[in-house]
Amino acid sequence: MDWNATxxxxxxxxxxxxxxxxxxxxxxxxxxxxxxxxCPHRGSLDGPVCTIEVDAPWRPALRGIEAGxxxxxxxxxxxxxxxxxVQAPKGxxxxxxxxxxRSPNRPNPISSSEVEVVAVTAEAVMVRGLDxxxxxxxxxxxxxxx
Numbered sequence: 001m002d003w004n005a006t007x008x009x010x011x012x013x014x015x016x017x018x019x020x021x022x023x024x025x026x027x028x029x030x031x032x033x034x035x036x037x038x039c040p041h042r043g044s045l046d047g048p049v050c051t052i053e054v055d056a057p058w059r060p061a062l063r064g065i066e067a068g069x070x071x072x073x074x075x076x077x078x079x080x081x082x083x084x085x086v087q088a089p090k091g092x093x094x095x096x097x098x099x100x101x102r103s104p105n106r107p108n109p110i111s112s113s114e115v116e117v118v119a120v121t122a123e124a125v126m127v128r129g130l131d132x133x134x135x136x137x138x139x140x141x142x143x144x145x146x
Contacts, residue, residue, distance in 0.1 A: 003036055004081060009095035011086035015107075027054040027138040029075055031130055036079055042102070043113045043131035050115075050130040052138060059123055065143070069117045071125070074139040075132055077109035110139060 006012060030051040033039045040047065052073060054062060065071070084105045088095040098106050115129035125141070 001037060003079065006084075007088040009086065009088040010084055011095075012083045013085045015082060023076065023139060025055075025076065025137040025139065026058040026141075027052060029053070029073070029130060029132055029134075029136045029138055031132060031134045031136070033131075033133050036104075036133055039133060040131045043115065043129040045114075045116050045129045047128050047130070049118050049126050049128055052125045052127060052141065054123060054125070054138070054141075056123070061141075062120060062122075062125065065117060065120050065125060065141075067117050067119055070144040071115050071117060071127065072112055072142040072144055073115050073127070073130065074110055074112045074142070076137040076139055077104035077111050077132065078137055079133060080104035080106065080109035082107055082109060114144065 030053060032048050032050075082105070084098055086095045086097055087101055087103055087105060089101060089103060104111060111132065113130050113132075115127035118126040118128060120126070
């Protein structure tokens with residue numbers, strides 16, 4: 001499948017020449033999904049165990065995360081298109097605006113998943129519930145309940 005092909009009914013827009021902010025990736029996500037076509041549409045808490053690798057400078061921030069905890073993981077969908085304003089997803093009767101969809105194709109391809117922690121090491125968190133390609137850049141981790 002050509003993920004960059006524009007489908008009938010889709011509308012593209014131009015990317016602005018300016019950038020308003022910078023994001024520092026704090027690690028990478030390791031999943032069994034080698035390609036976009038392998039990824040589930042939504043992660044499941046009974047899905048495969050995935051590893052959130054946290055880069056050395058950020059590892060102290062893992063303190064307090066324990067098995068059984070629920071986290072929100074934010075990540076950068078680096079393979080996604082950023083120019084689609086209207087999309088025609090498979091299985092939908094009509095095209096919809098990007099902001100009405102969970103599609104990875106968006107101006108800022110930030111995605112989030114609610115995950116359950118399986119285990120924690122000094123440099124990584126093993127979780128269930130992710131839906132991204134192996135090697136996806138990690139943006140942030142947030143506790144859901146304390």
